[in-house]
Amino acid sequence: MNFTDQEISEIREHGLTEKQVASQIKLFENGVPNVKLIAAATISKGIFKLSEQEELNYREIYEHKKKNLEILKFTPASGAASRMFKSVFKFLNDYDAEKETVNDYLERAGSNAMKLFFANYEKFPFYDQIIDQLDEEELATESLKKYAFIKKMMNEDGENFGNLPKGLIPFHYYGSYSATAFEEHLYEAAAYAERDDHAKLHFTVSPEHKEAFENEFSDIESSVSTSTNTNFEVSYSFQKPETDTIAVTPDNKMYRKEDGSLLFRPGGHGALIENLNDVDADVIFIKNIDNVLINSKIQDLAKSKRMLAGVLLAKQEQVFEYARLLDEDSITGSELKELLKFLENEFSTRISNEFDSFSKEEKKSYLMNILDRPLRVCGMVKNEGEPGGGPFWVADKEGEVALQIIESAQVNTKDPKQEEIFKNSTHFNPVDIVAGVRNYKGEKYNLLDFVNPDLAFIANKTDGGNEIKALELPGLWNGAMALWNTLFVEVPLETFNPVKTVNDLLKPSHQA
Incomplete structure (x- = not known):
């Protein structure tokens, strides 16, 4: 397989050889x-x-x-915890606190994972750690509390769990x-x-x-x-x-960003x-x-x-x-x-x-x-x-x-x-x-x-x-x-x- 000078430069800068990359492409072509x-x-x-x-x-x-x-x-x-919190990320993306309560969302979305999460979230080892950071306004109702808990758990200005290593x-x-x-x-x-x-x-x-x-x-x-x-x-x-x-x-062509x-x-x-x-x-x-x-x-x-x-x-x-x-x-x-x-x-x-x-x-x-x-x-x-x-x-x-x-x-x-x-x-x-x-x-x-x-x-x-x-x-x-x-x-x-x-x-x- 022939590589351009630019490709050879990129391959070598990454610590690989042209032979290794050619071998990898062959695996893609032939299948494992x-x-x-x-x-x-x-x-x-x-x-x-x-x-x-x-x-x-x-x-x-x-x-x-x-x-x-x-x-x-x-x-x-080396694995990040992002997959561990897949259902939580989906909740953050889909939930609109101004239009519905958390319970309304759970019924609408039919998320069994999040239903289990909220039904037992006081049992999580980080529960007290997060609750102690919430203010009175965030604790005013059960729905506000649950949403604030999730945000504090996941957002960068909180515990940022989704971006931590597991x-x-x-x-x-x-x-x-x-x-x-x-x-x-x-x-x-x-x-x-x-x-x-x-x-x-x-x-x-x-x-x-x-x-x-x-x-x-x-x-x-x-x-x-x-x-x-x-x-x-x-x-x-x-x-x-x-x-x-x-x-x-x-x-099976080399992908370019x-x-x-x-x-x-x-x-x-x-x-x-x-x-x-x-x-x-x-x-x-x-x-x-x-x-x-x-x-x-x-x-x-x-x-x-x-x-x-x-x-x-x-x-x-x-x-x-x-x-x-x-x-x-x-x-x-x-x-x-x-x-x-x-x-x-x-x-x-x-x-x-x-x-x-x-x-x-x-x-x-x-x-x-x-x-x-x-x-x-x-x-x-x-x-x-x-x-x-x-x-x-x-x-x-x-x-x-x-x-x-x-x-x-x-x-x-x-x-x-x-x-x-x-x-x-x-x-x-x-x-x-x-x-x-x-x-x-x-x-x-x-x-x-x-x-x-x-x-x-x-x-x-x-x-x-x-x-x-x-x-x-x-x-x-x-x-x-x-x-x-x-x-x-x-x-x-x-x-x-x-x-x-x-x-x-x-x-x-x-x-x-």
Whole structure:
């Protein structure tokens, strides 16, 4: 593909190469291939369900081993809260205070979300914080009060919640103060990701929000440290501009903004594999910013997280021993049989039918290729109808079958068999991951070597009212980790409490 000098200049200024952009345009032209689902992963068929004793054993493994390990909690937190307040924004746009009461509007608009909001708004963790800012005139009638509450909550001269990062929205009210999602992650880290009363956390944030996160940490560090007896080390990173992708028109031509310049868009959370690749630790806990629990439930969550970490360390120890034996060319015949059983039983690996005919060197190379990869243990919860991805057996273009986390957008729902497999999944992906990113020698993997670039997403968007096509990179826990070794373990549904809309804060799990 030929680019003009001006286009080359814009591409390079953005940190991209012409080859990368040409490759992205080719994806738009050819379309992103759908995944081929073989079956949903279920209990005993891809998902481990542990007994209470097994869970206890794995927690003890983690507690014993963590004394000599570097531990990190990695939290994607760059998302703004705008989608969380979608129904509230619509209310502000549609409601005319001079012509109708709030109740009149609710009946006219039929907004169940806003009906639920106003029926329970005294239960929101920020209720007192906002009410205290309203004057007598704004509190004169119930309708005026509700409208003033919304304006103070959303407008720039008020709390400006819609433009804040989700991590800085008050999520829980404890009688005398409200805690943000960011603060709750500190409490979580103290409960399961600390070593020697020290916890390291890394948040991916937007550049414009970094100072606000730093100010929040400055405000709460002393109180959280005192109550948890933990010192916190918090670091931040931004999504890299070079992970942005070119936007195109519906007929796959490079889209130009009103000023004539090319439009580059953020590549989605899959771009954060670069940020994850830039950090290092023996055990990395990965969890979204909006999935937090109230303080009284954190110890239950911590049990689950420590169990997952114990599974990681136990299986990793076996992987490391087998990798060492292969690397030193000292594996015995009985140990080789053990390794094959280990891969089949623990990692659900399907060994090649031609393995027995391989030479000794071919067997070693084949097995090392399977073992020598980053390892992730993913918690899975029973499917309760939440939208999003789940665990599946998937065949790649070579026909190799492996366990993957798959989103609905990756599935050809026009194929009845594929749709049936997806709909019949028993478990859901809560983004509850514990990762090991080092090999048996302690060397860190280059995680970019284990991404499947074919598992990208194409989405229809708009820019200034114009239709465009946008490319999202393979998702962080989907295609970006497609070539990792993967274990799925069932975790309690109670550990999954995301806040996707403001009304989710009314659920019992967020009411302290």
